[in-house]
Structures are given as C-alpha cells and as structure tokens.
Amino acid sequence: MKRVGARRAAILRGLLGVVAAVGVLLVPTAAHATPSPSSIEKQIDEQWNKLESTIEQYNDVHNQLIKNRAQLKKINARLEPLQLEVDLAMSHVGGMAADAYKQGSPGAVKAMIVSGSPTGLTEKLSFLDQIARHQRQAVAGAAELRDKYAKDKAALVTLTDAVAIRDKDLGARKKEIQKKVDDLQKMRIRAYGAAGANDGPLRTGPCPVAYTNDKGGRAAQKACDLIGKPYIFGAEGPGGYDCSGLTKVAWASVGVHLEHFTGDQIHAGRAVSRSDIQPGDLVFYGSPVHHVGIYVGGNTMVHAPHTGDHVRMASIDRSGAITGIRRPG
Template sequence: MKRRHCAEAAITLVCALALLTAPVEAFAAPSPPSPAASRHASDADERVDGEGGPRAPRSKKSLEEVRKEIDALYRKAGTATDAYNLAAERTKKQSKEIVRLARAIVAGRAEIAELKSQAGAQAREQYRSGGLPPGAQLMLSDDPQLFLDGVNRVREGQQAARGVLGELTRAQENLETYSKDASTHWKKLEANRLKQAEAKKKIEKQIAAAKKLESQLEKEERARLLKLEQEAAYRMQTAWLSSGALKDINREASASGKKAVAFATSQIGKPYVWGAEGPDSYDCSGLTSQAWAAAGRPIPRTSQEQWRLLQRIAIKDMRPGDLIIYHDDASHVGMYIGDGAIVHAPRPGRHVTLAGAGSMRILGVVRPDK
C-alpha cells in the first residue's frame, strides 16, 4: 500500500510539474574615456530637492564605493543564480525519471495481472476431469502412443507453469525496484525544490539591495555610475592586453564554434533575467548553453558546471566559441568571439552585449567541442 501511494504521489507530481540599457560595445582596445568622465566625483554633503529645499545627505560613501558595493551584490546574486539553475536542472531530471518510473510501474502492474491470469488458467485446467490435467489422463492410457503423447504434454505443461511463475516473480521484483526508485527520486526532487527556493530568496535579496542603492542616486549620479562601471572594465581590459595575453591568440573557430558565436551575437540587446534560457531573455550561462545547443553540442546549464565538466584550455590556445569563466567561484561566463572580446549577459538591469574578454577577473577557459 505504501508503494502504491508513492507511485501515485510521483504521478501527481508529474502532472503538477506539467502544469542592459541599449547594448554597449566594448572591444579589444577601446578608446580611453575622456578626462572629464574619468573623474570620480564624491557625494555632496547636501542635495537640493525639486522645490529648492535642502535634502539630507544620501551617504558619506563615494560613488566609486557605491559602485563596488552594487557590483558585490550582483556578484552574490550571480552565485545564487548558478545554484538556482543547478537545482532547477536537477529537478527537471528527477521529474523526467519519475515519469519514466511511473510508466514502468503501470506497465509492471499490467504484466503481473496478465501473468496471474495465465497462472490461474493453468491451475483451472489442472483440476478439471477429476483433478488430472489432460496430459496426465493420457498417461493412464493402454495405448503406447497416447501414453507418450501424455508424457510430452505433462512435461510441456510443467515447463509452461515454471515459466509463468518465473516471469511473475521477475515482474514483482521489478515492480518493487521501480517503487523504491520512485521514492528515492521523489525525495531528491523535494530536496532540489527546497534548494531552488532558498537560492531564489538569496537572488531576490541581493538584487533588491542593489536596486535600493541605485534608487537612492540622482539621475546624474546613475549616469556617472554607469560611466564608472565602463571605466573599471576598461582599466582591467587594458591591463589584460598590456600583459601580452592577446599576442598568441589567433586561432579560427571550429565549424560548430562559428554557429555558437553566430547564435550568441544574434541575442545582443536582449535583457538579462536570472534563470532565463531565452528566447527573449538570458542569464550568463543560459546564453552560452543555448548558443552551444544551437550549434548541436549540448553543454551543462550553469557556469560552475561548465567549468567543472568541460575541457579546460590555456588562454593562449583560445579560439572563438570557447567559454571564458570568471571570478573565483566560477559564477559568470562569457563566449569569446575573437579580437579580445566576448559576448555575455552581464547582470540584472543590463542587456546581452559585447565586452572586453579581460574586463573581469578570468578564472579560466573551457572548450565545449574538441
């Protein structure tokens, strides 16, 4: 009865389950910002409201400190997004496995019913005519030929009976296994759903905190904040290029790599949405996984799994289509497209865009195809 409830719960679950700004291009060696744009203005002690009256100071933090704080919050949201995506992917796999097991349980029950029917028919035949099957009655005959026929029929009947009982035992063992597996997958499914929910809370908390910081800025300050982001990326890209990292990178993309690059770059301008895999919005690993799926090479869904499972290569051996993994926790990924640039989905509030490949801290490079 317990197994039946488990199977029914699995089937019920399956039914329930059925239920940035315009893109900013950043190239391998962008022009340096103007001196005026490079100045980091500190917050004023006081601001004036729309009616000319004084307003209390927003914060003692400089705009650069605010930028770093917002960046850290979005980084934490990115890490939580990877955890959410991994839990979501595992939930999908578990639900598919539960569907398979539910079907196997239904088929197993039908098979057992059929085998029991066959066994019952054989038992009824055995007890006809005084409890002796037809074969046994022939064995009592004085006719030698009828006697031999009777012996053969009895042997055949015994083999058939053993066969049916063996099949029945096997089917019952399989059903037991399916039920246990369904229970195991149900528990895993519930665990992954809890992980998803927890990751979702973290994502929303970090994004809300970042948005709150931005909302406290005046329009002019938000414009300067965007400029500061671009300048920070420019400094990192310039340092990366100055190191000679790009000197030996001149390899051509593979045929599938070209397809992946074409897909990814065609998504430029679409908004970043955490957990999204297209077609209207993406997060960072949603973009790269879908680009390679379009190229006929499915890869792991998350940036951390892409880093863990795909072939790692040296930066000097990088070619268009390869994936660059960023930050120590592998929480961000972009696709290298050549000339020192990547296409990526940066963060909430931004759109799929081009950026310098060295504009963020590089953890390493992976290649989806050989």
C-alpha cells in the same frame, strides 16, 4: 565707572567669543564628492559577485528538480504497463493451474480410472508443481523489472522531495534577491542617469572579431546576435538572459547542450589555455565560479553582466581574474 567699563569689556569679549564659535560652526563644510561611475561599478561588481553565486545555485537546484520530475514521469510511465503485465500473467497462469487441478494430466486421469490407487493423486500433485514452476517463470521477468523500477522510483522520490524543499527555500528568497537586484540598478542610475545606464556602447567593434564557420565560431555569432537583450536573472531567453543562460543558448544553436549553471559549464568540453583561446570558448570568473562569458576574438567576450545591464561586448579582463577557459563540443 572703571568697574562698569571693565564689566562691559568682559561681556564684549564673551560675545566676541560666542560669535567666533558660531562663525566656525557656520562655515560650510566641504561637499562630499559625487562617486565616480568607476567607483559605483566597482561596488556593483563586489555586490553582484556575492549575489550571482546565489542565482547560480538557484539555477542548479531548479534544473535538478526539473530533471528529477521528468525522470519520475518516465518511471511512472513504465511502471503502469509492467504492473498490468504481471497481473495478466498471474491471472493467465492461475487459470491454467485451476484447469489442471480440475482435469489433471492424461496420465493422472488414467491412473485414477484404471487403478484407483493413490498414485493418481501423486501424479496430479507433481503436475501441479510443474504448473507452479511455470507460473513463477512466467511472471518472474516482468515482476523483477517492475520491482526494480519501483525501487528506483522510491529513491528518486526521496531525492526529489529533498531538492523540492531547497527549490522552495530559494524561491522564497527570490523577493530578497530581487530587492538587492533593484538596489543595484538604483546605484547604476545614480551613477549614470537613467538614459546612460548602459555603461557605454554595447558593441565595441565587429562581433565576432573574426568569424569562423566551426561550431565555436557559430556559437560566438549567436551570442553576438543577442547583444542588446536585457539581463534577466535565471533567464535563458528569448526576452532576456543571465550569464549561463546566454552561453547555454549560444552553444545550443550548434547542437551542444550545456546546463544552465556555471558550476556545470566549467566542466563542459575541455580546458584550454589563454594562449589557445578561440571564438566560442567559455571564460569563467570567481571562486567558486559564478560568472561566464563567451569569447568572440580580440581579447573580447560577449556576456550578460548583471541586473540593469544588457548582453554586451567586454574585455575578458573586465570581470577580474579568469578562473578557467573551456571549449564545449
């Protein structure tokens, strides 16, 4: 009996051990904390900083392609009439040479009739040489200009073909970019919910903070008028804007042209210090530069932040360290 009791005790101890182990496994683990909106925004900013440089590269390449094709169109428009001018000149001068050969100069005809000597032929050949020189002079100007345009066209065609290849490659990556854009938007929705994905009010106060009637002030006012428009990658309105598209349109409203590319805009106008910043000045971020906003006063800018967001007011310190400040115009 003792042996049976001892065996039962051992079994019981084993079962208690198993129960204890299972109990440990069944104890609910601490739930993972839901990411805070600020942590999600930080992730979005980090991912967007990488993505936006690609978007700006696309803007740059596509703009260059458009310019090259426009320049080719102008060259072709000049080449056709120049070629026609050369052809007509050659035809006209060729006709003059043929008539001269048939009729000769008065001196040559006289020499042939009066003397019948070979000097008539010599004079005729001399006259034809003069005609040939006149022919070369008549077409040289048009032909030289035609050849210059043809050379320029050949060089531009080579460059345009290379740019077109890059543009096509970036266009093929558009789906990949758009997928990343969509993923970022899903992150925002998870953080805020679909109804609150705008990260607070789009206006934080008067915009511009203090209005001035110079070009910068009016450009700032234009940007303020676009608050609420959705961010659309590669867009410069009217339905939506990306960062450099917004600043381009704002300054275009006062007659100042900016390229749709932050890499170009950071060289526009002149550099100003933060202590001298005025409404309308462009504020740049990133290295290399990939984001820009337009200053509206009170340490505030209007910018198109990133996908899923809208044109809005924000502190100029919101997007990280400022790379540079420029004043166009």
